[in-house]
Amino acid sequence: MTPARPADHARMSVRTFARRFAEEVGRPPGQWPAQCRVDPARRLLETTALPVDQVAAQAGFGTSAPLRQHLPATLGVSPTPYRQSLRPAAATP
Structure with a gap:
């Protein structure tokens, strides 16, 4: 999964989305x-x-x-x- 599309959907920068995703899920979006x-x-x-x-x-x-x-x-x-x-x-x- 490339984080650009979900980040766009969430109206966040890719970096913010990746950081928040990792905080919630426990791993980066790509993993x-x-x-x-x-x-x-x-x-x-x-x-x-x-x-x-x-x-x-x-x-x-x-x-x-x-x-x-x-x-x-x-x-x-x-x-x-x-x-x-x-x-x-x-x-x-």
Whole structure:
């Protein structure tokens, strides 16, 4: 999302819009659309056994490439290790 159009709609300068958006939402306008996709992808990784390609498609990324880029930027880990970190460790005898 380019901030010029929403800023125009809100009758604000781009800089003011971006600052106020970040104050309200917690991230800049350009990062917000990806976050809206990362959250459902994260939930699907946590609650399903769907392949990463299907998780990406259902979350709105289209393919797994953007998911593999945005998830580490947000959570610090890629999809497969994130999913593996949710599984309980195997008991050792």
